[in-house]
Amino acid sequence: xxxxxxxxxxxxxxxxxxxxxxxxxxxxxxxxxxxxxxxxxxxxxxxxxxxxxxxxxxxxxxxxxxxxxxxxxxxxxxxxxxxxxxxxxxxxxxxxxxxxxxxxxxxxxxxxxxxxxxxxxxxxxxxxxxxxxxxxxxxxxxxxxxxxxxxxxxxxxxxxxxxxxxxxxxxxxxxxxxxxxxxxxxxxxxxxxxxxxxxxxxxxxxxxxxxxxxxxxxxxxxxxxxxxxxxxxxxxxxxxxxxxxxxxxxxxxxxxxxxxxxxxxxxxxxxxxxxxxxxxxxxxxxxxxxxxxxxxxxxxxxxxxxxxxxxxxxxxxxxxxxxxxxxx
Amino acid sequence: xxxxxxxxxxxxxxxxxxxxxxxxxxxxxxxxxxxxxxxxxxxxxxxxxxxxxxxxxxxxxxxxxxxxxxxxxxxxxxxxxxxxxxxxxxxxxxxxxxxxxxxxxxxxxxxxxxxxxxxxxxxxxxxxxxxxxxxxxxxxxxxxxxxxxxxxxxxxxxxxxxxxxxxxxxxxxxxxxxxxxxxxxxxxxxxxxxxxxxxxxxxxxxxxxxxxxxxxxxxxxxxxxxxxxxxxxxxxxxxxxxxxxxxxxxxxxxxxxxxxxxxxxxxxxxx
Amino acid sequence: xxxxxxxxxxxxxxxxxxxxxxxxxxxxxxxxxxxxxxxxxxxxxxxxxxxxxxxxxxxxxxxxxxxxxxxxxxxxxxxxxxxxxxxxxxxxxxxxxxxxxxxxxxxxxxxxxxxxxxxx
Numbered sequence: 001x002x003x004x005x006x007x008x009x010x011x012x013x014x015x016x017x018x019x020x021x022x023x024x025x026x027x028x029x030x031x032x033x034x035x036x037x038x039x040x041x042x043x044x045x046x047x048x049x050x051x052x053x054x055x056x057x058x059x060x061x062x063x064x065x066x067x068x069x070x071x072x073x074x075x076x077x078x079x080x081x082x083x084x085x086x087x088x089x090x091x092x093x094x095x096x097x098x099x100x101x102x103x104x105x106x107x108x109x110x111x112x113x114x115x116x117x118x119x120x121x122x123x124x125x126x127x128x129x130x131x132x133x134x135x136x137x138x139x140x141x142x143x144x145x146x147x148x149x150x151x152x153x154x155x156x157x158x159x160x161x162x163x164x165x166x167x168x169x170x171x172x173x174x175x176x177x178x179x180x181x182x183x184x185x186x187x188x189x190x191x192x193x194x195x196x197x198x199x200x201x202x203x204x205x206x207x208x209x210x211x212x213x214x215x216x217x218x219x220x221x222x223x224x225x226x227x228x229x230x231x232x233x234x235x236x237x238x239x240x241x242x243x244x245x246x247x248x249x250x251x252x253x254x255x256x257x258x259x260x261x262x263x264x265x266x267x268x269x270x271x272x273x274x275x276x277x278x279x280x281x282x283x284x285x286x287x288x289x290x291x292x293x294x295x296x297x298x299x300x301x302x303x304x305x306x307x308x309x310x311x312x313x314x315x316x317x318x319x320x321x322x323x324x325x326x327x328x
Numbered sequence: 329x330x331x332x333x334x335x336x337x338x339x340x341x342x343x344x345x346x347x348x349x350x351x352x353x354x355x356x357x358x359x360x361x362x363x364x365x366x367x368x369x370x371x372x373x374x375x376x377x378x379x380x381x382x383x384x385x386x387x388x389x390x391x392x393x394x395x396x397x398x399x400x401x402x403x404x405x406x407x408x409x410x411x412x413x414x415x416x417x418x419x420x421x422x423x424x425x426x427x428x429x430x431x432x433x434x435x436x437x438x439x440x441x442x443x444x445x446x447x448x449x450x451x452x453x454x455x456x457x458x459x460x461x462x463x464x465x466x467x468x469x470x471x472x473x474x475x476x477x478x479x480x481x482x483x484x485x486x487x488x489x490x491x492x493x494x495x496x497x498x499x500x501x502x503x504x505x506x507x508x509x510x511x512x513x514x515x516x517x518x519x520x521x522x523x524x525x526x527x528x529x530x531x532x533x534x535x536x537x538x539x540x541x542x543x544x545x546x547x548x549x550x551x552x553x554x555x556x557x558x559x560x561x562x563x564x565x566x567x568x569x570x571x572x573x574x575x576x577x578x579x580x581x582x583x584x585x586x587x588x589x590x591x592x593x594x595x596x597x598x599x
Numbered sequence: 600x601x602x603x604x605x606x607x608x609x610x611x612x613x614x615x616x617x618x619x620x621x622x623x624x625x626x627x628x629x630x631x632x633x634x635x636x637x638x639x640x641x642x643x644x645x646x647x648x649x650x651x652x653x654x655x656x657x658x659x660x661x662x663x664x665x666x667x668x669x670x671x672x673x674x675x676x677x678x679x680x681x682x683x684x685x686x687x688x689x690x691x692x693x694x695x696x697x698x699x700x701x702x703x704x705x706x707x708x709x710x711x712x713x714x715x716x717x718x719x
Contacts, residue, residue, distance in 0.1 A: 036670065036673075038669065038670045039670045040670065061371075061376065064370065064371045065371055068370050068371045068435075069436055070590075071367050071370055072364055072367045072368055072435065072586055072587055073586055073587060073589045073590050074590065075413075075590040075591040075599035076409045076413075076591070076599050077390065077393075077394045077397070077408060077409055077412055079599060080367070080390060080587075081387055081390055081391065081394075084367055084370065084383060084386060084387050084390070085383075085387060087370050087371065087383070088370070088379075088380055088383035088384065088387070088650075091370075091371060091376055091379045091380050091383070092380045092647060092650070094376055095376045095377055095380060095632065095647060096630060098376065099630065099631050099632065099633070102633075111608065111611060112611055112633060113607065113608070113611070137590045137599075168630075169630075172630070172648075176651075187599075190598055190599055193598075194597055194598055194599075195594060195597050197593070197594065197597075198594070198597060305438075306371070306372065306436075306439065309372070309433075309438065309439060309440060310371070310372040310373070310374075310439075313440050313441065314372075314373070314374035314375075314443055315607070316503050316504060316507070317374040317443050317497070317504065318374060318375065318607045318610045319503075319504075319606050319607050319610075320496075320497055320500035320502065320503065320504030321496060321497075321500060321504075321610050321635040321636070321639075322606060322607045322608065322609040322610040322635065323500065323609065375610075375633065377632045377633060377634060377643040377647055378643065380643070380646055380647045380650075381642065381643045381646040381647065383646075384646040384650060485645075488642065489642050492638055492639065492642050496635075496636075496638070496639070
């Protein structure tokens with residue numbers, strides 16, 4: 001989808017780097033052992049992790065922004081507190097994942113500042129859902145319920161990831177996601193059981209977010225958008241299931257709940273195929289997906305602008321406390 | 329001195345209740361508006377670790393506001409959410425300095441927020457809140473004394489956090505120190521309003537609800553100047569008006585509109 | 600790296616965060632964070648990693664001050680033969696039946712750890 005670390009002629013497969021080390025490495029991860037930051041790892045493994053975890057981390061940071069739009073506006077004291085805690089967690093998840101990435105980046109001499117710069121200049125992408133507009137309070141609930149639901153599916157799938165620091169971060173993250181899921185459900189439940197207007201904004205929100213939710217897991221195969229890293233992440237025991245398997249798991253778990261609230265999804269063709277044991281659904285527009293993640297989505301520019309302002313406008317603070325002697 | 333154990337007793341004494349509700353509105357509205365300003369910062373702090381820590385403080389502060397609104401609820405003032413969301417600017421008792429916008433721009437659009445303002449405002453406010461809460465633990469109204477005691481549990485962290493920021497940025501010298509000094513001088517000209525107890529100050533003192541505002545001011549100045557040194561030769565001022573008397577700027581009006589935007593689409597709905 | 604980085608790079612120091620949940624507990628590694636100095640690292644630590652749990656104490660340690668095993672040493676220096684029964688109670692299990700013959704109980708871990716209180 002994008003190329004994060006310039007490859008500069010480095011051999012990617014890892015096998016030729018040092019066949020003996022590679023062999024041992026693969027034996028270790030296949031035996032369920034964890035790899036730590038200072039362990040030898042194939043270049044391909046490191047790059048795959050950097051790409052995956054930097055995007056995951058920066059998506060958490062960018063993912064705070066759409067919900068943050070509703071944080072000061074949340075309709076009760078309890079909701080104000082709940083959504084603040086939730087958005088705070090997103091920033092916290094970003095912190096954990098960026099730390100993991102920063103350690104992986106050491107051999108390249110890159111730091112958090114470089115990650116922020118990569119984000120701002122478009123080299124580091126963030127998740128498609130966080131490029132989308134929010135329109136009503138129902139969107140704040142829907143993000144917590146279904147976007148986080150989708151995130152939970154893809155993150156729990158990596159809880160046994162072979163890279164120790166990522167696995168440990170994911171365990172922390174998933175524990176908090178349980179709160180996020182219930183926070184989202186609580187907002188949704190109130191709207192679903194509320195007034196006519198509340199139900200309307202909720203249904204409208206589901207309608208608008210549906211294609212983004214399908215896109216969340218990425219294309220089913222490399223042929224859809226040109227390339228996909230899913231085979232490599234599975235080979236290295238980072239994740240267990242394919243994009244499509246994860247999407248099906250999401251539909252399995254969440255569609256019955258959507259329908260139980262008398263909500264519909266905007267897809268007439270959607271049905272469960274008993275023979276194939278899977279959901280048949282209308283494919284989202286994968287060309288649009290490509291556009292969105294290349295920062296050409298409806299809110300890409302605005303959200304990046306917010307990060308840019310935060311980054312540049314606070315620079316004096318960082319500079320002021322960057323002096324060697326400063327209180328260490 | 330008469331001691332009031334609960335809301336029922338206080339309600340039987342209209343003059344007492346009047347001074348008491350006034351004081352509780354100050355506690356609640358101060359915390360609420362500052363926590364609102366904090367919630368606007370979310371995602372925009374100087375670095376991610378600080379963003380997370382700052383948000384906890386903001387949440388705690390809004391939690392404190394909620395305690396105080398609940399005390400008002402017990403006194404028959406109305407539901408805590410109604411008190412937080414429905415009251416217009418003229419009935420807000422928060423100090424004007426606390427409603428000041430975080431900097432230029434809007435939280436969704438070009439938020440050129442000023443970390444110096446935030447550090448100075450929070451540090452000054454937390455020192456003030458510490459003093460006022462300590463005095464309130466000796467209040468003649470037991471539920472207020474208890475609430476103050478409870479809120480004080482979270483106060484040491486808030487105070488230490490902002491004191492650390494103030495000290496480090498001042499010690500850094502150069503631009504950082506200049507920015508902080510400028511914000512401190514600005515605050516000096518407006519902060520008297522925060523320290524005051526408003527038009528019912530005398531009633532509050534007579535009812536032993538809290539010590540006089542002169543005590544608050546003296547203690548606050550002493551504590552703040554111990555940390556940051558002499559701020560100004562001028563008298564403490566309230567240039568932006570007296571929030572305690574219901575005077576406010578347009579910045580509060582906008583803030584209230586934002587924080588009740590969803591609530592106002594249907595005030596009777598369950599959210 | 601340009602001048603821009605060098606002006607700010609010292610802000611991002613790595614600190615490892617440790618905490619314990621209770622007075623009786625032991626310190627446990629939590630995660631790492633970036634901060635310009637110890638004081639700030641400590642002020643960030645609790646809310647970044649222990650927002651929802653009890654905290655009785657916190658340490659922050661600058662990562663460069665941690666001297667640990669290298670990757671190779673982790674594989675090599677942690678190996679041990681399983682012939683150390685003599686060092687544990689496992690190697691003395693036969694005593695149980697010996698004492699039983701003499702109508703005495705075994706002073707095992709459970710028994711000995713229960714001796715916190717003695718008769719007054």
